Amino acid sequence: xxxxxxxxxxxxFRLTLAIILSVILLVANDRLEPVRQSISSLLSPLQYVANxxxxxxxxxxxxxxxxxMLKKQNKExxxxxxxxxxxxxxxxxxxxxxxxxxxxxxxPVHMDAKKVVAEVMEVASDPYRHYVVLNHGARSGVFVGQxxxxxxxxxGQVVEISELTSRVLxxxxxxxxxxxxxxxxxxxxxxxxxGELDELELRHVAKSTDIRVGDLLVSSGLGKRFPEGYPxxxxxxxxxxxxxxxxxxxxxxxxxxxxxxxxxxxxxDENELPTEAKAPIEAESTEVQKAAEANQ
Amino acid sequence: xxxxxPHGRWVVWLSFLVAMLFQIMPLPxxxxxxxxxxLLLVMIYWAMALPHRYNxxxxxxxxxxxxxxxGAHLGIRALAMSLVIYVVVxxxxxLRNFPMWQQALMIASLVCLYHLVIFWIQFVVxxxxxxxxxxxxxxxxxxxxxxxxxxxxxVRRIYKVR
Numbered sequence: 001x002x003x004x005x006x007x008x009x010x011x012x013f014r015l016t017l018a019i020i021l022s023v024i025l026l027v028a029n030d031r032l033e034p035v036r037q038s039i040s041s042l043l044s045p046l047q048y049v050a051n052x053x054x055x056x057x058x059x060x061x062x063x064x065x066x067x068x069m070l071k072k073q074n075k076e077x078x079x080x081x082x083x084x085x086x087x088x089x090x091x092x093x094x095x096x097x098x099x100x101x102x103x104x105x106x107x108p109v110h111m112d113a114k115k116v117v118a119e120v121m122e123v124a125s126d127p128y129r130h131y132v133v134l135n136h137g138a139r140s141g142v143f144v145g146q147x148x149x150x151x152x153x154x155x156g157q158v159v160e161i162s163e164l165t166s167r168v169l170x171x172x173x174x175x176x177x178x179x180x181x182x183x184x185x186x187x188x189x190x191x192x193x194x195g196e197l198d199e200l201e202l203r204h205v206a207k208s209t210d211i212r213v214g215d216l217l218v219s220s221g222l223g224k225r226f227p228e229g230y231p232x233x234x235x236x237x238x239x240x241x242x243x244x245x246x247x248x249x250x251x252x253x254x255x256x257x258x259x260x261x262x263x264x265x266x267x268x269d270e271n272e273l274p275t276e277a278k279a280p281i282e283a284e285s286t287e288v289q290k291a292a293e294a295n296q
Numbered sequence: 297x298x299x300x301x302p303h304g305r306w307v308v309w310l311s312f313l314v315a316m317l318f319q320i321m322p323l324p325x326x327x328x329x330x331x332x333x334x335l336l337l338v339m340i341y342w343a344m345a346l347p348h349r350y351n352x353x354x355x356x357x358x359x360x361x362x363x364x365x366x367g368a369h370l371g372i373r374a375l376a377m378s379l380v381i382y383v384v385v386x387x388x389x390x391l392r393n394f395p396m397w398q399q400a401l402m403i404a405s406l407v408c409l410y411h412l413v414i415f416w417i418q419f420v421v422x423x424x425x426x427x428x429x430x431x432x433x434x435x436x437x438x439x440x441x442x443x444x445x446x447x448x449x450x451v452r453r454i455y456k457v458r
Contacts, residue, residue, distance in 0.1 A: 011351065011352060011382060011385050011386060014351060014352040014353055014382075015352050015378060015379070015382045017352075017353070018352050018353060018355070018356040018374070018375070018378035018382075019375060019378065019379075021356060021371075021374070022356065022359075022371040022372075022374045022375035022378065023371070023375075024371075025360065025370040025371030025374060026369065026370065026371040026372070026375075026417070026421055028370075029369050029370045029371065029421075032370060036364055036370065039361070039364050040364050040365070043361065043364060043365055046313070046316060046317060046320070046365065047320060047365070049317060050317050050320045050321045050322070051322070053321065053322065054322045122322035123320040123321075123322060124319065124320045124321070124322065124323070124328070124331070124366065125366050125367050126366040126367050126368035127329075128368070128418050128422070128423065128424050129367070129368070129423075131367050133367075159367075160367055167367045174423045175422075175423060195423075195425070258325075
């Protein structure tokens, strides 16, 4: 400690000062985001160091894999790739057809979004919240509010960035909600986190709503935060109790939130893109729009 | 007068840095709830050993840093840590003279206080549900305290930290 305060200042005074400062921080928490960002940029090397043991374990598990295991894995991946590429061929055809139909209707054509693969860093976070830390930050163009998905569905959104890392709030956090729709009948709902990793709650669902166990929920894109059409969850239970004014509906997130490893960061909207990524996609989008106009 | 010239300040801050590292180090999910409060334990040690140099305001700074590292609401751990260190600084002479087991028990109850304060502020400003597992870190801190104490005392003597 620097002797800013002369020795002999009473502990009571120091405690009062600490309490006042803490209360100021507690109240001003949301306004202090820039300060937090710069300090956590300074601290992020610490997170990288803390991540090392886990990374070393992973690396050693990989390098000690037996030939047999690798062969098996390779075979499985080849099989999956074959299945996927067949689906992709069909998808490509459908996409073209969809674009043509959309062109005929005069609606804007869907564009491919920019994506970046990010790795979850194994560092501890606030135990009261559902967070994961990613190894990409402001330097890679990550922004607050950015949607994050994995191979199965939506995972959450970025809530905090530093220079080299970012923090993602998971779907299941109590403070998180995402606008969704049912694929079967386009009913729009809001899925809110419950604090349990494998459960979401659908709030204010009228009892007359056509909703069944097993229905697939995809993001509806209405909140302008998550792009439309990413799978979110599957309905687990529908409880229409006469004593309650709304049906009690729970859903299970499709992304396995307790063991996520690799995630995709998505840059959804052209007007929200960081500048360096903006140019090529915008060029593409104007081309597509021209094509759509030509089709009209 | 030589007592008044600080010496080996970097050792103390290095110990804080290492404690922070342990605080965010990944643990298997089975023992995650048992993570001892490394930073608090190290801070308690220095507040006990050099109460005129490392006290409530250093605890406050560390608390803010920890809040930022964990992505928590700012100020929560800052407040909890300053409160605990206030208690330590008030009673540092008594704490120093306790036998080890009694000292460890005192530290464990301080860790309980720390977690209660965190829970309480969290509940007021944000979200939070009470769970008895809140106090698991107190047990692990109780077990780990003698080792932290002996190690830091050795460090203090080797580097003549004043």
